[in-house]
Amino acid sequence: MLEPWHVPCSGDAMRDPALSSLLIFAGVALSRCCAGAAVTPEFIYGMPKAELHIHLEGSIDPEEYIGLVARNNLQSAYGTAEAVRLRLRHATNLDTFIEVYQEMLASMRTERDFHDVALACFEHLHAQHVVHVEMFFDPQMHTTRGIPFSTVMEGIDSARSEAEGRLGMTIGYIMCFNRNRTAASAMEILEASKPWLPRILGIGLDNNEEAGFPEKFKGIFARAGQLGLHRTAHCDVNQAHSVDHIWGCLQLLGVERIDHGVNVLDDPRLIETVKARRIGLTVCPTLLYTEIPGRLEFRAKAIKRMLDLGLLVTVNSDDPGIMRGLYVSDLMAKVQVAAQLSRDDVVALARNSFLISWIPDSERKLDLRMLDDYVASHPQ
Numbered sequence: 001m002l003e004p005w006h007v008p009c010s011g012d013a014m015r016d017p018a019l020s021s022l023l024i025f026a027g028v029a030l031s032r033c034c035a036g037a038a039v040t041p042e043f044i045y046g047m048p049k050a051e052l053h054i055h056l057e058g059s060i061d062p063e064e065y066i067g068l069v070a071r072n073n074l075q076s077a078y079g080t081a082e083a084v085r086l087r088l089r090h091a092t093n094l095d096t097f098i099e100v101y102q103e104m105l106a107s108m109r110t111e112r113d114f115h116d117v118a119l120a121c122f123e124h125l126h127a128q129h130v131v132h133v134e135m136f137f138d139p140q141m142h143t144t145r146g147i148p149f150s151t152v153m154e155g156i157d158s159a160r161s162e163a164e165g166r167l168g169m170t171i172g173y174i175m176c177f178n179r180n181r182t183a184a185s186a187m188e189i190l191e192a193s194k195p196w197l198p199r200i201l202g203i204g205l206d207n208n209e210e211a212g213f214p215e216k217f218k219g220i221f222a223r224a225g226q227l228g229l230h231r232t233a234h235c236d237v238n239q240a241h242s243v244d245h246i247w248g249c250l251q252l253l254g255v256e257r258i259d260h261g262v263n264v265l266d267d268p269r270l271i272e273t274v275k276a277r278r279i280g281l282t283v284c285p286t287l288l289y290t291e292i293p294g295r296l297e298f299r300a301k302a303i304k305r306m307l308d309l310g311l312l313v314t315v316n317s318d319d320p321g322i323m324r325g326l327y328v329s330d331l332m333a334k335v336q337v338a339a340q341l342s343r344d345d346v347v348a349l350a351r352n353s354f355l356i357s358w359i360p361d362s363e364r365k366l367d368l369r370m371l372d373d374y375v376a377s378h379p380q
């Protein structure tokens with residue numbers, strides 16, 4: 001269920017229903033008038049781009065959930081997609097978000113389920129002109145439910161090869177360890193993942209941001225480095241001790257990227273360090289089913305400020321199934337309007353997505369050339 005692309009720039013206009021529908025109808029013209037040079041939603045959608053922050057489990061939408069529950073003969077408190085959507089309104093902060101996330105992912109049981117969920121997600125991203133994906137998955141959330149690690153890996157890996165062949169995308173997986181679980185549990189999974197390591201790009205950290213993060217994962221990240229894996233970590237927006245956590249991820253874990261990382265902007269020394277070390281920031285200006293006033297605008301303005309500071313920021317989908325079905329290009333178009341991004345700004349977002357992706361340099365060069373060709377063939 002996609003939302004209209006075009007949000008008028010004047011709040012007053014939005015308060016008049018007749019005027020607002022007229023403005024939405026005249027969306028392209030409006031988007032031009034708001035942003036100066038021609039930044040149309042079509043230009044944003046058509047740009048080749050990479051998606052670097054999307055969760056397999058968070059891509060399950062209400063219809064998909066209902067289908068999986070039926071196929072697996074599972075008991076569920078929610079009998080229709082509409083009931084699921086109502087339930088998703090419960091997610092208003094990180095903790096309540098994780099509660100519904102856990103309920104949704106419990107619908108996946110078999111290798112086929114993992115394959116189908118991943119493939120549906122790649123198809124959505126392909127439709128938004130994503131040419132390269134680095135997708136998170138949460139092994140502990142499945143192994144602790146009795147699903148073998150091999151079931152998860154076989155399912156998602158066959159989806160990867162099908163999407164690469166049929167859709168012409170390049171795809172890698174990032175194995176996320178849960179910040180609220182022990183380092184020993186993460187190490188167990190890391191060691192069990194060895195047979196699949198050639199097909200895993202890197203590791204990350206997600207789930208509830210609890211005590212001990214990031215210090216307790218120092219050994220995990222050191223081991224992952226020895227195994228040749230890339231390293232990133234979530235630092236969610238406006239959590240307790242966000243700034244300290246970002247410093248910890250940089251200094252103790254040796255991360256190459258921070259997922260979200262909006263609070264980098266709260267510390268001038270952090271800004272300098274992130275810029276000097278060329279740390280990627282995968283920001284997610286997502287909308288929850290429960291409207292939180294100012295949430296999108298806050299993140300959009302942070303993205304604009306990061307661009308102005310020359311930081312390597314990207315726009316990402318995060319959990320589109322739980323967050324109103326919006327994917328990267330939908331979100332970029334919303335950010336463009338909310339923060340008045342210029343054409344150069346939106347191109348920088350796509351360029352950054354390739355610059356901070358974990359692809360071989362030869363591929364990066366091709367992706368960047370594809371973007372340059374796109375820009376050159378769409379004169380202002």
Ligand code: ES4
Nearest residue numbers: 055058206207234236319
């Ligand atoms: C997540 Cl937004 C976010 N934060 C932390 N953990 C997550 N898992 C899925 N989405």
Ligand code: ZN
Nearest residue numbers: 053234259318
């Ligand atoms: Zn995330």
